[in-house]
Amino acid sequence: MTDDTLAAVGEIAALGRIIPRLTPPDAAEVGAGDDAAVLAAPDGRVVITTDSMVDGPDFRLAWSSPFELGWKAAATNLADIAAMGAVPTALVVALMAPPSTPVALLEGVADGLAAACTALAPGCGVVGGDLASSPTLTIAVTAIGALEGRSPVLRSRARAGDVLAYAGVLGLAAGALRMLFSLAVDAAGAADAARASALRGTHADLLAEQLAPRPPIAAGVIAALAGATAMLDVSDGLLLDAGRIAKASGVVLDLSRGALEPDAAAVVAATGFAEDVAWDLVLAGGEDHGLLATFPSAADVPAGFRVVGRVLAGDATVLLGGKPPSTRTLGWDSFA
């Protein structure tokens, strides 16, 4: 670590330190360093998505390490590619940072981006990017994926009679965030690095669910090969995101309360929260980044997924145990 800042080092020298830390993707035909990169798209299509992380609304430097910021920025975008049934092939990354930012911080972000690609989507890597000045530290990632000749798995093809399945555990990421907001703040309510560090000492695995998530990226292709009829990644809360499949497909999704009990129990065990709080986090917490998919029958549900409900005929509604859910929150809205 050095304390050289972007202002002291300059854009070109900073890029000279950041770019070598990024492993180029296997699909790169022309990598970073020209006006644009060139990526292979062997089946004649690319899947593309973009998602950003902003200092303040999306993260706090007192809670997240630079490595974790890069990891999460990659992981959340990889999950959107996986949710189409595609293999992530490359990221492009726009880093925007105040001139006072240490270059070492951005080196840490780069290391996290590279490590998440290696761990979650081998062969994927950062193929290009942009480094620019901003008052607000921002990581804007665009992810590209390959369908390898398959049809994309959309939100709109769930059919009555399908089963609903999920890959991942619900509620832990939101539980971790709730613990950070209650225990890793100072007397004035501001994010506090020392208290976050203490919380890591007792709840490392839980905090990782929020700060450096490991979405089941490979499960996206597995679901597609198993015949998934619809799929998305649960980022804004189970009820809200299930509602997106229900609306796009014109069906009712009936969630099984029994199937979600292990999630609520896991949240209680990891956080010590009351059971009703845990259920709110499971149903509406957000940032789970697991994959919610529908399959023609229970026999089609592949390893890594578990049945969490069923698809009924009807009009764009989500039920819990056959009834309208009564949860106190309705999922994430950036501006709510």
Added chain:
Amino acid sequence: MTDDTLAAVGEIAALGRIIPRLTPPDAAEVGAGDDAAVLAAPDGRVVITTDSMVDGPDFRLAWSSPFELGWKAAATNLADIAAMGAVPTALVVALMAPPSTPVALLEGVADGLAAACTALAPGCGVVGGDLASSPTLTIAVTAIGALEGRSPVLRSRARAGDVLAYAGVLGLAAGALRMLFSLAVDAAGAADAARASALRGTHADLLAEQLAPRPPIAAGVIAALAGATAMLDVSDGLLLDAGRIAKASGVVLDLSRGALEPDAAAVVAATGFAEDVAWDLVLAGGEDHGLLATFPSAADVPAGFRVVGRVLAGDATVLLGGKPPSTRTLGWDSFA
């Protein structure tokens, strides 16, 4: 126009107003609204680049209309695709804005993005994006292009004996910025909308070069078809960007002072600046976004380009009339 803000309207309703203003690209197989979009890549490759615009370092709302912000964000990314010899096929756009931002402002940005695609790269459009909260208004664009079976035109293939040519006029964008900084500020030096408006009354065409540039996007493919050996878009100043070709190709680029005299004269005519200031802007001003390319011979230089120099054997140097240039600035660095 309404004064509804993002905070009042919420993310989902705001997207419902923004997305319909964006024309989907011809290449879209799956458009906005799922986890990711799917784009056609008929020749099995995509060209990809990203560039951002940030309130403060890159623009001021007192000087630029929302429409102009969207236009420029699209145009600068389209130029990077063109500089590879590719046809722009799609943009993905991450918009980050304070909760107090009027939705109408983002509608204006969307209109500018759509209009720039229609005008500069017909068939290209916005295929997806992200709307998120940030203290700093930011437009992060990723552009995708198609090579249509051609090889990409890199920076690294210029050869001694080639001629150097340029499509566009140099110095006007930087001249406009200099006028804004001297005449469209208040007594404290802050950007002033009323003074900018007055300056538009007398210098509309000049300000458009800075605020809503029209890079010669179609010239990128024309250059590739004509056999361009190297190409880039001049964004950080002629000397600095020419140096990038010189370095990547391991050659000397010798710029002709006579060939650049019309640019300097155009800057003097448009701004009233002294000739030595105009020359600095031509050589190092930045944000020109024209295409600088090398061709095997003068006979290969296609319509839309003019010869501005020659390529000599030697080591990664840029000369002006055979001598090292003495300019007072060295081009753009985001953190300098």
